[in-house]
Amino acid sequence: xxxxxxxxxxxxxxxxxxxxxxxxxxxxxxxxxxxxxxxxxxxxxxxxxxxxxxxxxxxxxxxxxxxxxxxxxxxxxxxxxxxxxxxxxxxx
Numbered sequence: 673x674x675x676x677x678x679x680x681x682x683x684x685x686x687x688x689x690x691x692x693x694x695x696x697x698x699x700x701x702x703x704x705x706x707x708x709x710x711x712x713x714x715x716x717x718x719x720x721x722x723x724x725x726x727x728x729x730x731x732x733x734x735x736x737x738x739x740x741x742x743x744x745x746x747x748x749x750x751x752x753x754x755x756x757x758x759x760x761x762x763x764x
Contacts, residue, residue: 683718690721692750698727699752701743702734711739721747 681701684690691699704716711733712718718739722730733739745755 681719682712682716683720686719688721691747691752693721695723696721696747696750697724698722698730699745699747699755700727700730700741702730702739702741704739706738717742 690696699719699721701717701719702711704712704714704718706714710729711720720726720730730739730741734741743755746753
């Protein structure tokens with residue numbers, strides 16, 4: 673499987689207008705695991721720029737295993753800050 677960063681993602685373009693809105697606080701890149709009206713079809717890989725409420729809803733979807741967040745970052749005035757991969761758990 674190729675790295676998510678090497679492929680074109682559905683959802684918001686990296687220079688989408690949503691990125692520059694005053695209310696935008698987060699960017700997430702994720703895979704859709706189950707059918708969801710909000711996010712797309714299973715197998716889709718997406719990028720979204722979200723408000724704080726939208727991000728909290730995405731975290732709920734992640735916990736329900738509807739989506740799998742691959743990467744996330746804070747967004748401040750359109751700048752992507754602290755771009756991080758989802759943390760891997762270390763098994764002893």
